[in-house]
Amino acid sequence: MSREAVLENVRRFRTIASLYRQTAAFRPGQSWSLLGQAKDWEYRALAELESYFNGSAQPTSARLEIAIAA
Template sequence: MKLTSKAVPSARRQEPKRLPVKMIKSIMIYNCDDSRIKLKNMLGEKWEVKMEAARRFRAMALLCRQTAARQPERSWRLLAEAEYWEHLAAAALAQ
């Protein structure tokens, strides 16, 4: 059995396609005008963590108030706990 070698064309290195200048400017304008990104860069990740913590604290306060409406015999304790959760939410945002 005789092996024959065929010439394989060498792979040419292709230049990456360039975006039109108009498209590049529109992408830059979009990124520069994004106020959420500016705010995130200014405040960092801590801002999002604080907002998430405040959201969870307020959800707990809401749950306490709803439970107080359904259980009048424990309402005083549940309303005090709801006030505590609201205080934690305000403190989380104030830091």
């Protein structure tokens, strides 16, 4: 998957998460459920980024931090 496609997916996933958080602010009775769904979309965005960078030869900051800690 190309870099642009990955970034577009991440942008979309984070936009959806933001909409869930905004909706939670206006629906207190459903806020826990909506915030949980927002968290799920944020995890999807992170998973998308991780899958892209794990397949890449470039070291990411997280990998560098792990290497330094070891």
